[in-house]
Amino acid sequence: MSESPPPLPETLARLDAQIAEQRLDRGEVLDTCALSGRIAVPEVEIRALLDGEAAREDxxxxxxxxxxxxxxEAYLAESGRRPADVCREVAARLGISEKWARSLLNGDKMPNVPDLTRLAEFFHIDQGTKFFTDPAAVALNGALQRTLQELEGGAEDGPLLKFTIKHGVVTLALRGKRLTPRKQEALVLMLEGLLGGEEAER
Structure with a gap:
């Protein structure tokens, strides 16, 4: 059985210690917009948790x-696909009507466990149904654990995390795919080149 992560207050205390020690910008390391995109929790709720406030009851x-x-909504914005097309595909995946799929996707109806499992697969969520059911504090703590591991020198995706913190990148999404450190380094080099070229043109 894997060891449970420390509670959110302890994670935040360790993060703040690393941020101070490495002289980093807390707002960049703990970017509420990026965190919201990763765990599908509103920014205002994440901001409150980062400030040490109690989690909102829901x-x-x-x-x-x-x-x-x-x-x-994030999927539509990122993919540029039409809502009707996405609803049709989800309906086919779940074996339900397009009308019911639309109600699920719009948050009007509560999906059952099998449908929620298939939705996690559709959106490439590797945590499965836990992604949808974990309380906000638990979801945030899980996301911050990877950041903490990198700052303390133990994460597998270090090169990409360092890059995102350095450049304030919030739209880089691998949708559950894992890259080897070598592939991450190659991707970072390519992105550094692109961003460097944009800065030179200004």
Missing amino acids: KVDDRVRGRVRTLY
Whole structure:
């Protein structure tokens, strides 16, 4: 059995210690917009948790429906696909009507466990149904653990995380894919070249 991560307050304390020690910008390391995109929790809620406030009480059903809707909206924005086409594909994947798929994606209806599992697969969520059901503090803590591991020198995706912190990149999404350190370095070099070229043109 894997060891449970420390609670959010402890994670934040360790992060703040690393940020101070390495003289980093807390707002860049703990970017609320990027974190919101990763865990489908509203920025205002993430900001409150980062400031040490107690988690807002919510019902599991509301949490699940809200995260499905947030994922769907982000997917539409990122992919540029039409809502009708996405609803049609989701309906086929889940074996339901397009009308019901639209209601699920818009957060109007609560998906059952099999449908939620297939939605996680559709959106390439490697945490499965936990992504939708975990309380905001737990979801945020999980996301911050990777950042903490990198700052303390133990994450597998170090090169990409360093790059995103350095450049404030918030739209880089690998959708659950894992890259080897060598591939990450190659991707970082390519992105550095692109960003460097843009700065030179200004």
